[in-house]
Amino acid sequence: MATSKLMRAIRVSEFGAPSVLKLCTDLPVPNPGEKQVLIRVHACGINPVETYIRSGSYARKPSLPYTPGSDISGVVEAVGDGVCLLQTGDRVFTTGTVTGGYAEFTLASEDTVHKLPDYLDYKQGAAIGVPYFTAYRALVQKAHAKAGETVLIHGASGGNATSGQGVNVIIEMLSNVNLSNDLQLLDFGGRVIIVGSRGPIEIYPRDTMMKETSIIGVALYNATNKETSECATALFAGMETGWLKPVIGPEYTLDKAAQAHEDIINSPGASGKMILII
Known part of the structure; x- marks a missing residue:
């Protein structure tokens, strides 16, 4: 899928304080490669580990510049070659991304993308990934x-x-x-x-x-595909029967990502999942 569309996304060009989270408004929308899915992001969960990565203190450091975020929910915009279980228009959530979730669009490998049950909204979908x-x-x-x-x-x-x-x-x-x-x-x-x-x-x-x-x-990140699949099956069963229901906490717009990182550091006891609304 060739595209000349532009998108907004948070970019980190240096490790440091929350202020290094910069909003860019003219990044190209990526194209899905083999077994990749392009997703229009509706919401993205914010995890404490993302603050460690951003600060440079985490053991695994991404190449700069990068866009944070692994837990998104949204709608499949396009699929790459070899994708069999997903199609354009599917409501989905992810347990990982290739290009980062603090963005209007993100690429994800097919094996990290899961269909979002109809009884969960996009905010709840963004709260599943890393925590659950x-x-x-x-x-x-x-x-x-x-x-x-x-x-x-x-x-x-x-x-x-x-x-x-x-x-x-x-x-x-x-x-x-x-x-x-x-x-x-x-x-x-x-x-x-x-x-x-x-x-x-x-x-x-x-x-x-x-x-x-x-x-x-x-x-x-050490989980095998089989272990991840087992986890997804168990979580879906819990969500379907109603005893497992994500609780949403503070919500932020994309341009407030730096404030969200400040808050997650200073308010570790906050109730509910902190999310970005894209």
């Missing part, structure tokens, strides 16, 4: 959590009430602060699943020996 797939990978594929086990979702909170009982699984968002304490909270055979960290921490390894506990790291 990471949660499933952490709880099911890595922690192997079982019915009846106690799970603690641990972020930047302080004390934890466990009623004298150990916790079976801790999903840890801020391990550089909490990990040592997490090991004290675990029950025998408990698991700490590391989802987020902003620096180093010192722990006492014997704490893992006493109750034979485990520390397991999770990175969504």
